[in-house]
Amino acid sequence: MSESARPTLSDVAARAGVSASTASLAFSGSGPVSDATKERVLAAATELGYAGPDPRARSLRRGRSGIVGVVLEQRVRTAFLDPVKIQMLDGITEGIAPLGAGLLLLTDVGAVDLPVVDTTGGVAAAPALSVENAPVDAVVLIGCSPRLSQTVAALRRRGIPTVAIEGAAGSDIPEISIDNRDATRRGAQHLRDLGHTDAAIVTLPLDPARTRGPLTAALEAGSTSDTASERLRGAREVFPNATGRSAAASSIEEGLEAGRVLLADPATRPTAIIAQSDLLAAGVLQAAEELGVAVPAEVSVLGFDGIRVDGLQHDLTTLVQPSVAKGRAAGEAVVRMLADDGGEPPASRCFTSVLHVGETTAPPRAH
Amino acid sequence: MSESARPTLSDVAARAGVSASTASLAFSGSGPVSDATKERVLAAATELGYAGPDPRARSLRRGRSGIVGVVLEQRVRTAFLDPVKIQMLDGITEGIAPLGAGLLLLTDVGAVDLPVVDTTGGVAAAPALSVENAPVDAVVLIGCSPRLSQTVAALRRRGIPTVAIEGAAGSDIPEISIDNRDATRRGAQHLRDLGHTDAAIVTLPLDPARTRGPLTAALEAGSTSDTASERLRGAREVFPNATGRSAAASSIEEGLEAGRVLLADPATRPTAIIAQSDLLAAGVLQAAEELGVAVPAEVSVLGFDGIRVDGLQHDLTTLVQPSVAKGRAAGEAVVRMLADDGGEPPASRCFTSVLHVGETTAPPRAH
DNA sequence: ATCCGTTCTCGAATCGATTCGAGGTCGATG
DNA sequence: CATCGACCTCGAATCGATTCGAGAACGGAT
Incomplete structure (x- = not known):
């Protein structure tokens, strides 16, 4: 036992004579x-x-690993580029602090076991770690994805x-x-109240293909x-006929791309743009600047999230x-679900967003 | 066995008659x-x-958990705010892909077991998950910290x-x-070649207290x-007497703060500022803009990292x-160390940075 | 009919710690 | 002096799967 191998508790016990x-x-x-014994x-x-x-x-x-899994919809990198996700991750960290648990990053790309032959010729037989087989005590799903139902099924089974x-x-899964x-x-109503009638929308990715x-x-x-x-519906409640662009991601680049298209033609240019995220809005602002369209004089821009996009003027x-x-x-919901008494699952919670009126919205320019 | 409890492999075997x-x-x-049996x-x-x-x-x-730990120096949130760290995380993900392993986020704040009393009155006796007791197959340390040696000692022991x-x-730990x-x-030489003689430095946090x-x-x-x-030494090789500011973090805000101080007084203002990260540089640029100091006409700014600070013009x-x-x-080093043949530990690697000359450096204004 | 080799299946040991009830020791009390 | 607790310590079972060598069944060859 006490070869060169790492000692075990028994070894220690033997040595201590207990x-x-x-x-x-x-x-x-x-x-x-x-x-004394101790x-x-x-x-x-x-x-x-x-x-x-x-x-x-x-x-x-013990039946517990002390690990909480976080399932991201996409590549790890993509998630980390989105300030909102990062803030949520940070909140989760806070929420599960009483557990002293670690955070295991998982993606929901399905358990494709990779038949990998490593450089030394050995074959990695182990299937990739996924929601199907990760040693986690609980899981937080972030964002919905096409594979959501399968992911949930696996978790339920386990x-x-x-x-x-x-x-x-x-229904049995608390939703935040x-x-x-x-x-x-x-937000849309705010634009309408300012006098806008012609708003365009830049949406988050809508379909799995983005x-x-x-x-x-x-x-x-x-x-x-x-x-x-949902955000689209909310906008449509005020601007039923609004058109717009669908972005491939929530990023400044995508917003820039969409903004360029929407603002390109002075004749058809909307007087307001409703972006479904601040990153997209930041891109739209850049596009406006690029094209010499004054904000908010010529076009109003509305974002979503309330992150501070660093460097944005x-x-x-x-x-x-x-x-x-x-x-x-x-995180707190996880803690509650993991509590010893295993009480009833915590209820879903719906938070409220607050309209912050900044300097990117104003009445449309009078003709 | 087959109560309401989750079935085990034996249950399955029994049912299948094997x-x-x-x-x-x-x-x-x-x-x-x-x-047939299968x-x-x-x-x-x-x-x-x-x-x-x-x-x-x-x-x-099996003796393997399929989890690779990543030790960050600070709070998870802090790390995620730094694009460089995110890129590295992403690289690690790529590197360990052949392992199919998951990434467990850990911080190196020491294993302070929190005497937490949860809401239901039960006491969470389990010590927080840390580098001391996380079920990981390998660990990647990101950045050095005051606790580095203790962290390494624990890992070595394990x-x-x-x-x-x-x-x-x-010496026994490969370093990237x-x-x-x-x-x-x-970079400093580039400034000197342009004619600068008066450069100030904005450093990354130097001490544990930041x-x-x-x-x-x-x-x-x-x-x-x-x-x-090291970066400081490099700068000093060209500008031996350069003074500057030490930042509390690698962030735009800290750079802004330092920039304000350094650029405040036109009389003592340096003609160039060497920032130890792009985020700090971005902050300095903002400070310059705030104070109406033209870049690069009145002050040149040098960054480090080569991230694209989104929204930065x-x-x-x-x-x-x-x-x-x-x-x-x-990540690849980890894979190699985990290889079945357990060959010799991979060598350390030192990558090379490339000077990108952008538009924030120019000859100092002639008096 | 016997022997041999294949191919599949099984039993038992093992990974390393935790947990619970039983038992043992010792001091204090009646 | 015997008895009752209090306080420690120990043995054994258990968590759920993996692994290895042994054994069984079966077909083919001699």
Whole structure:
């Protein structure tokens, strides 16, 4: 046992002259162990270079791994480029703090086991870590994706407590969301109150393919993104006939792209643009600047999220959503679901966004 | 066994009329099992709603968890706000792809077990997940921190393969770094070649306390950040007497703060500012704009990293470092260390940065 | 009919710790 | 002096799967 291999708890116990069970108690602290014994065990551990109980064995026995999974819709990189997601992640971290758990990043691209032959010729037989087989105590789903239902099914089968942020996952899964529709409606109403009648919309990706292009009826009908759809509906409540563009991602670049198209022709140019995220709005602002279109004199721009886009000189009119609070709520829901008494699952929560009127909206220029 | 509890592999085996070992083989695929048997097992699994082998048990037996830990120096949020870190994370993801492993986020704030009393009155006895006890197969350290040596000691004791990005962790730990010193020297030389003699420096955090303020000798001497120190040395090779400010973080806000101070007084204003990150540089640019100091006419600004600061209108002169490649290299090193043959540890690698001359540097204005 | 080799299946040991009830020691009390 | 607790410590079972060597069944060859 004490070859060159790493020492185990039994080794430590043997060295300290106690049983493995006692050594375990000495370590976990949860149990009546005399100080003398405890010290002896700890001393033996030090002498042997014992690094503490193996987390794998511990988690098998305890049934808990101390890990909370976070499922992102896309590549890790993509998620990290979106300030809103980052804020939510941070909120989750706060929310699960009482658990002392770690965050495991997972994507929901499905468990495709890669038949990889590594450079040394060995074959990695292990299937990729996914929501199907990750050693997590609970999972937070961020955003909805085409694979959402499969992901949820797998989690349900495994009996893993799950919370969803922005994405209807099923009745038994608490959902943390915001008033996407009503908030957008209020933002749109603000524009209408200013006198705008001709607004265009720049949406978040609507379909799994993340189609970039004009906002067609077909695209809208086939939307798989609740968030985008709801915000779109809210805008339509005020501007029923608004057209626009669908972006391939929530990014400044995509906003720039859409803005260029929408603002290109002075004749058909809308007097207001409703962007479904601040990043998109920032892109639109850049496009306006590029094209020499004055904001807000010639075109008003409305964002969504309320992130501070660093380096952006404008004070954007936007719908400020409590991203961190959402993440925290999700984390707290996880904590509650993991509580010993295992009470009833926490209720879904819907947060409220606040319209922040900045300097990017104004009455349309009189003709 | 088949109460309301989740079914185990034995349950499935029993239902299929085979032994547990056979069922295991049927699942893992690694072993001679007749097709008929395999199908029967799979069918039984479906009927029972078996979700696949428990990852906890599997990892105990196999000795691998399929998780790679990433240790960040600070709060998760802080790390995610830095594009360089994100790019590295993304690179790591790419690098470890052949492993099919997940990424576990850890911070190196030490294993303070929180005596938390949860809302239901129960006490969360479990110590927080940390580098001391996380079920990881390998770890990537990002950036150096005051606790680096302790972190490394714990990992060494546990026998966990470790790779460090930007931070000398010890001779047996492969390090992925860049030519911080020489790159900065080249950047500074570019300024000197343009005719600058009076340059100021805005450094990354130097000490554990992340002191913000003037760049004092004491601060420099007590630096615990290799990266900051090396870049500082590089700058000093060209501008030996350069003074400057030390920032509390790599962020636009901190750069703005430092820039305001450095550019405030026209009499003492330097003609060039060497910022140790692009975010800091972006902040300096904002400060210049605020104060009506023309860039590059009145002051030249040099950055470091080569990230594209979204929304930044300037084409920043900067040292472009291959962040993604660094991450990928770290990931690949991990893969190699985890290879079955367990060959010798991969060598450290030092990448090279490239000076990108943008529009924020020019000859100093003639008096 | 016997023997041999294949091909599949099984039993038992193992991974390393945790947990619970049983048992043992020792001091204090009646 | 015997008895009752209090306080520790220990043994054994358990968590759920993987793995390895042994054994069984079966077909073919001699």
